[in-house]
Amino acid sequence: MSVLFTAQMAKHYSLLQELQNENLAGVAYKNRKLIRSILTHFANSGNATIPYLSKLLNTSVPKTGELIAELIEAGLVKDYGKTGSSVGRRPNIYGLASDSAFFVGVEVKNNYINIGLLDFKKNLVKLSERLPYTLSNTQQSLDELCEIVKTFIEGLKDIAEKVLGIGISLSGRINYKTGYSYSFFYFNEEPLSSVIERKIGIPTYLDNDSRAMAYGEFCSGVVHDEKDVLFINIDYGIAMGVMINGELYYGKSGFAGEFGHIPFFQNEILCHCGKKGCLETETSGKALIDQFRQKLREGASSLLNSKYKNIDDIKLDDIIDAANNDDTLAIELIAKVGEKLGKAIAALINLYNPELIILGGRLAGAGDYIYYPVKSAINKYSLSLVNNDTQLKISRLGAKAGVIGACLMVRNKLLG
């Protein structure tokens, strides 16, 4: 493979490495900062011209030109030719070279893994969905996970060399900054991210599943210019990713967004977290399944009556499919869940005064059947002056949000 390692690639890696170097000072430091800013601008906002960057960074045109030349020399940036017309000489436009670097995103679910490959310009160039895997809190399960990722990367052939990092999205409580996972694979003194990094040999970052999805949606989903955004992941459980001032919010230790376990009901339903009355106990995929099965046992009729002999075999996706096929029971129960959830979201609106709230996760697949009950409860329960500001939208990336978010997370770590 080292035959493929060209002189340009060597330059490109040395420049990227230099960007991570913390020990620079003086002129070298300032140049690195400018180069980072240029790359970040390309990464987040796309191609740009030298005069534009010059104004943006408050640097002279000759200096900006010099930095761009350096980036082109290193193979990270490409000259994309002249831009569309206006008055005067047309500027050249520059941007990232899409095939100069790649990022791998891994979404670990309970019964399968999704892995995606993102190029330097945020294009999802490969996606392996539903690779068989069973998540359990054992060393063996962890080893298996690493093997699957390794195999995926080896299968990329010459691109494998250009993979700059791996982002892993995992459920449970994760401290993104330290790399520790507390809910899964907490066997060692060493942070989980380091353990995996050592096994695979590529820089690895961990994050919580809902936050990864949120990040995908923030960077290449439904979010445009909004800076204060909440992403609600309505799956088996309920969680939230928070974007504040254009950046993911983590809190002290990366546990922010535990929306599903706020004490919201006065009920006696025991949550898997050990407390009673958690939001999740009445408004989540799990709650919906329980409620649906209960209704069937009580003799209610549904499309799913005929599909399964055993009521306990009914899955969340079945209920969502049923609703999308006009099943009255599914629609009614989803609406009830939506109303309660909307009331809790109304509280979030009062607290965060967000510009946008995104409904994501599997239950968001129910589209209007979840959207309208949530929307109407928001109007009912939040202060009108405050909720006037807040748009409500359904996730655009859908099931791909997790993988794309995990890729973007690493990309941002290195470029942002």
Add this chain to the structure above:
Amino acid sequence: MSVLFTAQMAKHYSLLQELQNENLAGVAYKNRKLIRSILTHFANSGNATIPYLSKLLNTSVPKTGELIAELIEAGLVKDYGKTGSSVGRRPNIYGLASDSAFFVGVEVKNNYINIGLLDFKKNLVKLSERLPYTLSNTQQSLDELCEIVKTFIEGLKDIAEKVLGIGISLSGRINYKTGYSYSFFYFNEEPLSSVIERKIGIPTYLDNDSRAMAYGEFCSGVVHDEKDVLFINIDYGIAMGVMINGELYYGKSGFAGEFGHIPFFQNEILCHCGKKGCLETETSGKALIDQFRQKLREGASSLLNSKYKNIDDIKLDDIIDAANNDDTLAIELIAKVGEKLGKAIAALINLYNPELIILGGRLAGAGDYIYYPVKSAINKYSLSLVNNDTQLKISRLGAKAGVIGACLMVRNKLLG
């Protein structure tokens, strides 16, 4: 007065004005940015030496020295002599000149006004408390407010010239960025901040009362290095100031932190906001008064039985005083309010994973009688892994938080 306006003062004002100038480019822009950074550092972290600043700003020592000389020339910065010993030649230490500029903070309450004067170095040099005033939503009330502030500033004599700005803390919904107040004095097309600014002739900024208090606590109260902090203002109503990543969080339009109106109870008590079940309806100063009076009517005994003939004359401060004098009824009812509030705060902890939560506002004057019930409810209702991170403290500035916060708000606007 213009006799007092010296040549140095002219320089000083021109430099401060230049700092606000948005139309600088090139070298001038960069110098301004550096000067701003130096001033901000002095303002937030205190005095510093040239070698230290040089490292901090990644600027060479000669350049840093030049900028400091300019600031001294303008009278904004002072040379405070040599620092305490270490090895080698001891550096000179520089910092803000405390008497070079002042800030006025105005806290508007329902029945009085507090006005404070802060010097350049954050010392509260004058405080006029409980100036008689009645807040009502009329033009006359607004005029009266302006007159009181004007009188205060004129009374400062030669210092009046050096007042750089006025910060006003007002209850209700306020958009800090635009200067609009929606709950009070919303008579004109023009933002309220501009209206007042025109009347008094000094740059004026508005903010919400709870946020101003929170800001006081964040900058010169109980907060040290914490970056993610919640300040709960427990007064007649309940509201919150949020600090995220070391900065006040406003949300899309400055309405973030409406903690008191989240739908938290299933009760039928109508809140003044028009909704039912708001947090405030059962856990706030108003709720406490209502509950206390109700108990007395039901025949309960209390120290306050003898003090007032008419139960309706009992005020919030009386109940807090009673508790602090071991009145059982007051203590019990405050504890109940505290428990419910603690449950709601547990939700905040799950959502924000904050490093610190501050209990402020009048009810925080009940000290341990409110602290422990809140603390115990937090332990009961939030996820232990998350709440382990969160300290709970009582406000340090107490009744002065609002005035100090209002002063600091303007100071930060100009220096931060």
Add this chain to the structure above:
DNA sequence: AATAATTAATTAATATTTTTATTAATTATT
């Protein structure tokens, strides 16, 4: 079709900043 007007890119001149060297001030060590 030629010219003016406009903006981009490059080059040369100027200004600014940094780096290095030197001097100054101070503490610890011999």
Add this chain to the structure above:
DNA sequence: AATAATTAATAAAAATATTAATTAATTATT
């Protein structure tokens, strides 16, 4: 008490970035 070691401040030299001037490329106008 003298000297070495250390850090700060200043001065001089070198490096670097900016500004201004020039050339290039393009569109609108005469």
